[in-house]
Every structure is written in structure tokens, then in C-alpha cells.
Amino acid sequence: MIASLPMYDRPETAAANDRLWQGVRTRLGEGPERLTREGDLWDHWQSPDLLLSQTCGLPYRSRLYDKVNLVGPPVCDLPDCPPGHYYSVFVARRDDPRDDPREFAGAVLAYNDALSQSGWAAPQAWAAERGFAFTETLRTGAHAASARAVAEGRADIAALDALSWRFMARTDRFARDLRVVGRTDPTPALPWITAATRDPAPIRAALSAALAAMTREDRDTLGISGLARIAPEAYLALPIPAPPASELT
Numbered sequence: 001m002i003a004s005l006p007m008y009d010r011p012e013t014a015a016a017n018d019r020l021w022q023g024v025r026t027r028l029g030e031g032p033e034r035l036t037r038e039g040d041l042w043d044h045w046q047s048p049d050l051l052l053s054q055t056c057g058l059p060y061r062s063r064l065y066d067k068v069n070l071v072g073p074p075v076c077d078l079p080d081c082p083p084g085h086y087y088s089v090f091v092a093r094r095d096d097p098r099d100d101p102r103e104f105a106g107a108v109l110a111y112n113d114a115l116s117q118s119g120w121a122a123p124q125a126w127a128a129e130r131g132f133a134f135t136e137t138l139r140t141g142a143h144a145a146s147a148r149a150v151a152e153g154r155a156d157i158a159a160l161d162a163l164s165w166r167f168m169a170r171t172d173r174f175a176r177d178l179r180v181v182g183r184t185d186p187t188p189a190l191p192w193i194t195a196a197t198r199d200p201a202p203i204r205a206a207l208s209a210a211l212a213a214m215t216r217e218d219r220d221t222l223g224i225s226g227l228a229r230i231a232p233e234a235y236l237a238l239p240i241p242a243p244p245a246s247e248l249t
Helices: 014-028 041-046 057-064 117-128 143-151 162-171 173-177 200-212 216-222 232-236
Strands: 050-054 068-072 074-076 088-093 108-111 136-139 157-161 178-183 192-195 224-227
Touching: 014 200, 014 216, 041 050, 041 057, 050 200, 057 068, 057 117, 057 232, 068 200, 088 117, 088 143, 088 162, 108 117, 108 143, 117 143, 117 157, 143 157, 143 162, 143 173, 143 178, 157 162, 162 173, 173 178, 192 200, 200 224, 216 224
Parallel strands: 108 136, 108 157
Antiparallel strands: 050 192, 068 192, 074 224, 088 157, 088 178
16 A cells, blocks of 8 residues: 655655644554655555555646546645645745746746646746746756745746745745745645545545544644545646646647
8 A cells, every 4th residue: 555645745744744744644444554655646545555655736637637536625824824725825935026927928937847736836826817928947856946046046936835835934045035926726635545445435444534633733733724625626626727838838
């Protein structure tokens, strides 16, 4: 069996993730002793041995929704955000005089991956609603790398998962050179999933109970407090943006 919680697993969150998994495993009565932290995420997500993992909303709706069962999204500790949703924050250099993401039309957007809801789809949907697109881009491979690219002047703006930004702001030195200049609209948060052959109901119950039993410290560390119920259609209703021109060649 495979159990992995890769989307918010950083050195400072790893121990809390491990404790959360042990809570799920105890209540479920099955599962590997330890979380899987190695290997290809797509292999994990599509494995018939998948017990529990977390993916991003865009991979879920574009490639995985008919190959896995949805367990549910987390309740994120974010202000002005409905349960089971999250948003991206736009960050720019602290000394950049621009105060609105619309002022960055034509500037370089650092993005982690074209299959990222928070790093690519959300900012492009936000821009499209305001009549423009981020066309100058830099692919970095990770939210932290996007933030660092902005801090170092290789890009001008980035859209970061708001929880990921919280972790960076707490621990990463380069975050001191950045500031938030806006945020995207909330969308369904990163879904926990299981294999299509598994009944998600007992997994959902075990995960919900484990989340409810977390200590206050672990809740603060992970930035989540529970499990929400959102239908797959809420994910599928969101647009799938075209990848950057640089990835089409």
C-alpha cells in the first residue's frame, strides 16, 4: 500500500504529517507504517495500491478524476476562505513599487508547473477575468523556487499556494524580500484521494477523526483543522488553462 502526503511536506511539517498519518492508520486499521516520500507522484496517484495521498486540483480535474476516488479537501486555516477551499497569494519584491497584480501584465510570472492550480491556473483565471494574461513566464518546478526567483530578480511576480507561502514566510530567508500584493479567488483545496478500487468512506472517516484529534500545535504547523466535503463536480467546473507557449514547443 502507498500512503503519501506530499503537497505540504517540508522539513518543518514532516513530523506533524507523520503524526497525522499514524492517527489515520490507527483508526483505519491498515496501511503502511510510514509515509512514502520517494518516487514519482504520478505513479503514486495512479497506483492500484494507493491508500491515501494528496494531489493538486488541476491534476485531479485534468487527468485523475476518473482514475481515483475523492476523499475530500482540507479545511485550511486561511482568512476569508470557505471551508474546503484555498487561494493563491501574489508576491512581488518588497522594493517593487507596483501594488496590484494588474500592474504586472507584461512582467515575468514565475510558476511552478503548468499543472498547478495555485501557481498557474489560478493566476491565469484571475488575469482573464480582468482582461489580460500573464504571457511572460519562468517555469521553476516548485513554489519555493518561484518565490526565490522573484526575490532574486529573475521574475517579477509569482502566485503561491497561500499555505505554502505561510510556511516560507515562517522559515525561508528569501521570503523577507517579498510582500503580498494580492490574491486569487478561492477554489476547492488540494484533494486527498484514494485508488478507484477503494471505498473512500472509511478513509474519509479515519482522516476526519485524525484531523480532529490533532494537537493545537500540529494544527498550527500544518495550517489545517479538518476535512470538508466537496463534490468532484466543484473541481471539474473550473477551467483548464492552456500551458505557457514555451511548453507547447
